[in-house]
Amino acid sequence: MSVKKNVLMLHGFVQSDKIFSAKTGGLRKNLKKLGYDLHYPCAPHSIDKKALFQSEAEKGRDAAKEFNTSATLDEVYGWFFRKPDSSNSFEIDQKVFNYLHNYVLENGPFDGVIGFSQGAGLGGYLVTDFNKILNLTEKQQPALKFFISFSGFKLEDKAYQGSYDKAIEIPSLHVRGELDAVVAESRIMALYDSWPQNKRTLLVHPGAHFVPNSKQFVSQVCNWVQVTINKDDQEQDDLPEAEQEQFDRPQLDDDLLDMIDSLGRL
Template identity: 30%
Template sequence: MATTNGENENRKLKILMLHGYTQTGHTFDIKTKALKKALDKHLPPAPKPGHLASYPGGVELVYPTAPIKLETADIPGFDVDGDKDAPEAYGWWRRKGDAEPYTYEGMDQGLAAIATVLEDQGPFDGVLGFSQGGAAAGLVASLLETGRREAFETAQAQGGMRYPDSFVQDSGYIEETIHAPLRFAVSYSGFGASNNALYQAFYTPKIQTPMMHFLGSVDTVVSEERSLRLVDACVDGRGKEGGVPRVVYHPGGHFLPSSGKQYVAALVAFIREVVEEGQGPAKGGAKGREEEERAEDMDMPF
């Protein structure tokens, strides 16, 4: 089993970045340039006074592209009769069904692609995702936790899905997960998976990995109810008294506030708190104009 990012002179804070539905790793990289710059600034190679963590190798964000190539019919708002070319658009799964309980076609394929990145480019300290990628971040954090395979086996006997084979490795003596439990997870406009019994082992028992959630107060793409489903599936989902808040609202829609000072400060404080095992929250934040990467107001099929 891979270990967490080791303590050495080249240590990096390494985060797996999971894009949203219809995006790619490349487009998500572009949309989060300001966030990467802010993390570099506020999580410097040498520790600041009062903080234990240091990352002499800096911050490294890894941006895989989901494996499911979307057709034009899968892309909300795309005019199939228009003259514009179909964009490069990918998803971690496709949602099937007109109402709850939904099923997710290709979820095994999407998780297997993430598992490959964890094995080939890890170890990672955390995972951060937007929209469908935010939902996937919760799934990945859950899958890597101690005891989660047993939860899946129990649920499978009652109609739940099988624990993904892609997250299991055979060391020759014992089967174990492909990567150590993550230190943290972050979701922007994410959501809990369908309430279909197939997926409940992801959330029962609750996700132990510390997870932070950013929600748009006027998000018309992912409802607050769906986002709070993921929040409430986490231990201390809404935060611990005296600690860094785990749920942060921004006064916008379906986008990632990558350079808003208070939102970057909240993210940095959360990361510091969880990696430094209870050190006080950071103060200050990144400067810069907030860049709002908006989606169309529509019901996205994820």
């Protein structure tokens, strides 16, 4: 009997569990072939989408396009909000942690965490010490095996910096779009740089602020999961320095893409 494998999916700002599920259909289908069930919690903070971009300077901006969300009247949510008079400072309400604690108990344990935008920012913070932050025992939630961030960023508030200073042992894949105008490249790279060199990979796609759903791109992400899960930690540590660098370059080069693709397309 196969062991059930679960992935925690954290949606972006002005999204919801349903919206994020719809926008990651290709990824969900292909991870399903690898034996993973994707679980989509919904952030507890409701957002008035009509109230967004109401200032004179912001008028004309399209929330659905900018946040890769729904243009319909679907309810939308967020994990946290900016502090007043601050562009990049956030405070996460304790009820978010309590909600995710209960969600893990009811739907986990989880093998990995995948997030988009604000959800990836939250996920990147959580995986620095997942069990401690969510008050979970090792029996309730064994060690995570991977983390994937789509347009994720490092939380910049001083209250959270101590967590990033620890040696993060969970392998991570950080994905950014070359045309992303919502999350600056510097913020994405700050999260990427929080990981040790042998535990991080950066993948760049030519699009904007969204989770790419093309067959080729989804195959690369899923094959990275296979490489990561199948590679023993000790084997990774023993890789020659030149080979390790393939995983650390700002973009995946042709040699690494060929290696990932050689595992077989999904």
